[in-house]
Amino acid sequence: MKPTAMHIASRNDCLTLDQQDPLAALRQEFSLPEGVIYLDGNSLGAMPKASLTRAQQVIQAEWGKDLIKSWNTAGWFDLPSRLGNLLAPLIGAETDEVVITDSTSINLFKAIAAALHMQASQAATAQRKVIVTERSNFPTDIYVVEGLTRWLDQGYRLHLVDSAEELATAINTDTALVMLTHVNYRSGALLDMEAITALAHNQGALIVWDLAHSAGALPIQLNQAKADFAVGCTYKYLNGGPGSPAFIWVPKRHQAAFHHPLSGWWGHAAPFAMDASFTATPGIRRALCGTQPMVSLAMVEPGLNLFTSTSMDAVRHKSLALTDLFIELVESRCQSHPLQLVTPRAHAQRGSHVSFTHPHAYAVIQALIGRGIIGDYREPGIMRFGFTPLYTQFCDVWDAVEGLRDILDNEAYSPDAERHAVT
Numbered sequence: 567m568k569p570t571a572m573h574i575a576s577r578n579d580c581l582t583l584d585q586q587d588p589l590a591a592l593r594q595e596f597s598l599p600e601g602v603i604y605l606d607g608n609s610l611g612a613m614p615k616a617s618l619t620r621a622q623q624v625i626q627a628e629w630g631k632d633l634i635k636s637w638n639t640a641g642w643f644d645l646p647s648r649l650g651n652l653l654a655p656l657i658g659a660e661t662d663e664v665v666i667t668d669s670t671s672i673n674l675f676k677a678i679a680a681a682l683h684m685q686a687s688q689a690a691t692a693q694r695k696v697i698v699t700e701r702s703n704f705p706t707d708i709y710v711v712e713g714l715t716r717w718l719d720q721g722y723r724l725h726l727v728d729s730a731e732e733l734a735t736a737i738n739t740d741t742a743l744v745m746l747t748h749v750n751y752r753s754g755a756l757l758d759m760e761a762i763t764a765l766a767h768n769q770g771a772l773i774v775w776d777l778a779h780s781a782g783a784l785p786i787q788l789n790q791a792k793a794d795f796a797v798g799c800t801y802k803y804l805n806g807g808p809g810s811p812a813f814i815w816v817p818k819r820h821q822a823a824f825h826h827p828l829s830g831w832w833g834h835a836a837p838f839a840m841d842a843s844f845t846a847t848p849g850i851r852r853a854l855c856g857t858q859p860m861v862s863l864a865m866v867e868p869g870l871n872l873f874t875s876t877s878m879d880a881v882r883h884k885s886l887a888l889t890d891l892f893i894e895l896v897e898s899r900c901q902s903h904p905l906q907l908v909t910p911r912a913h914a915q916r917g918s919h920v921s922f923t924h925p926h927a928y929a930v931i932q933a934l935i936g937r938g939i940i941g942d943y944r945e946p947g948i949m950r951f952g953f954t955p956l957y958t959q960f961c962d963v964w965d966a967v968e969g970l971r972d973i974l975d976n977e978a979y980s981p982d983a984e985r986h987a988v989t
């Protein structure tokens with residue numbers, strides 16, 4: 567399966583690629599609406615068919631019938647760690663290093679606070695006050711640092727770099743922490759986790775990776791890269807459902823020193839001892855805070871289960887084939903239109919979504935959605951298309967580009983389209 571090597575001249579060529587696709591059967595495991603080409607799985611993954619049965623089970627049997635007994639009998643209490651262990655191999659983590667809990671924003675807060683605390687409690691790094699990230703990072707990541715450091719009021723400051731190349735000079739002996747998103751939500755640019763982690767460590771800094779747009783989309787080796795902490799979403803490429811709880815990874819070597827300020831009873835060494843004082847549990851469960859939304863949490867499992875029948879290398883292979891094809895078709899079939907590729911072309915520098923700018927990007931995306939081709943819009947002027955190898959077909963890529971070409975050729979969009987609250 568090498569679509570870049572062969573020239574794709576027709577929809578039939580795409581159908582051939584779909585027939586040869588070793589991941590093709592996985593699409594049958596998803597419930598996808600008729601007549602829709604879904605290119606937004608990087609924002610909200612599609613629904614695994616098994617989610618409906620699991621929802622019925624957790625609501626009817628576990629909650630409806632067994633009631634409070636389910637904390638033990640249905641394994642509710644253990645669920646954050648059991649699901650964390652299912653996710654671990656997808657991100658290069660070991661067993662008992664990941665829990666599924668809270669939101670990505672909240673897990674970032676915990677990881678950043680714990681990392682700053684680790685640095686502050688060592689004489690060699692206690693004076694470091696700079697947190698380095700990219701200006702183009704997902705806004706919540708920046709806002710969480712702003713909120714935490716303003717509240718700490720200890721002189722911490724953010725250093726926002728304008729390109730990844732600047733990291734080499736921006737990270738220095740004043741740096742307490744580097745916080746980066748592995749795949750940029752807007753451009754789709756992929757950072758070199760191992761090289762940048764080494765850069766941070768060489769200067770004595772710690773590093774937190776946000777895997778929101780990479781977990782489930784490409785192979786990740788957190789331990790091999792010697793990363794310090796990581797967080798990410800389960801509702802994007804992991805297909806856990808809208809607002810499903812996120813994950814946090816703390817490697818074994820940092821767990822004993824991991825202290826975050828949200829010390830709730832689920833992170834206690836003996837939650838049901840009902841002690842009047844907090845003692846953190848020794849392992850990864852110290853990253854938990856309080857009671858989890860069990861119905862949402864249960865929905866994470868069907869999504870994770872789908873990865874057991876494939877490998878992240880196979881997922882990545884198809885992801886690159888899909889994105890290569892999309893870029894090639896847009897550039898050849900829509901070449902008379904002012905579309906500009908924002909996403910890096912090099913495989914080593916891109917995730918699983920592709921972004922183009924267009925002067926009427928928002929209106930064009932609305933017109934595409936009107937035809938059942940679902941991508942999304944991100945400021946400023948960017949059309950974003952996500953490719954989920956588990957269910958996106960090569961003929962979807964062809965049909966999406968044909969839809970785009972037709973809309974542009976016929977100017978079948980309204981430039982004054984009103985903005986929805988969620989773009």
Ligand SMILES: *Cc1c(COP(=O)(O)O)cnc(C)c1O
Binds near residue numbers: 671799
């Ligand atoms: C999607 C995304 C988030 C979302 O955070 P929530 O707390 O789930 O709203 C955070 N960071 C990045 C980089 C993202 O892509």
